[in-house]
Amino acid sequence: MSGGGVIRGPAGNNDCRIYVGNLPPDIRTKDVEDVFYKYGAIRDIDLKTRRGGPPFAFVEFEDPRDAEDAVYGRDGYDYDGYRLRVERSEYRVIVSGLPPSGSWQDLKDHMREAGDVCYADVFRDGTGVVEFVRKEDMTYAHRKLDNTKFRSHEGETAYIRVKVDGPRSPSYGRSRSRSRSRSRSRSNSRSRSYSPRRSRGSPRYSPRHSRSRSRT
Template identity: 45%
Template structure:
């Protein structure tokens, strides 16, 4: 089973730009879209085999001085991850440096169904993102 055409890229430097990601990932096949956020991105390929190749080859590599995570996107649209704007996101600041994305997901599940989580370090601070599929869960988490 293939992982889909959408790839998650985590641990990005604040210096990394969309064009940098397009240039790096274009060698694996046609890149349809890059959705760059702070510290992470989603890269959409036109063919799932190209996405598989990128995950296999790029995971753990250095990009702009940072060791990046590259994996198939998880979440609400099957293996392709959540549709853009489909979830309700919360940015979490001041996380303990030992906090993993799984820890954050477990914490977020206390109030509702989590679609996606990620954590990253920027300088000396650790941040996270929790994305809920339902507005009610999102609002409960904000309390």
């Protein structure tokens, strides 16, 4: 168990936060902390359950370099037979007001108008999360898809709200230098298909963000 535990406090820099996917169904917050505490001081752990899929979590560190170390050290880690997916949490919006029958695929399809969706999921409380490849797509989703009509695969409709996740300013996405750098050209990096945008300009893909929520 960690020495200092989880530090509770206001949300910090999103550079410090990571996404942890494919967790066991009986996972607890304490278990997540046990996996990551050795990489540095943890500010917060937000464990989520979802409709028809394994739990996942957002882990926020005090230092962005610790978050980077955690991704490097735990992505692909075997936890009780579950291969963890650990990635940086960037360019993300939170969606609320989803109808009960709304699925992650419905949400992903709805958000493709904004650009390339690399991840989407829904929670049991009618909220959802969408992560984009680019900052401008996230901004477009917030400005243009907020308070729009959403339709589920069962035909259920609702007007949804879209907000940027966390304290991001318009300048978010600026280049970030780190004192500890390491090669990210690992051979086991996953190449998952992008969800092509419907319009709005030519794509500029970054291979390390190449993932879609086809399955976790």
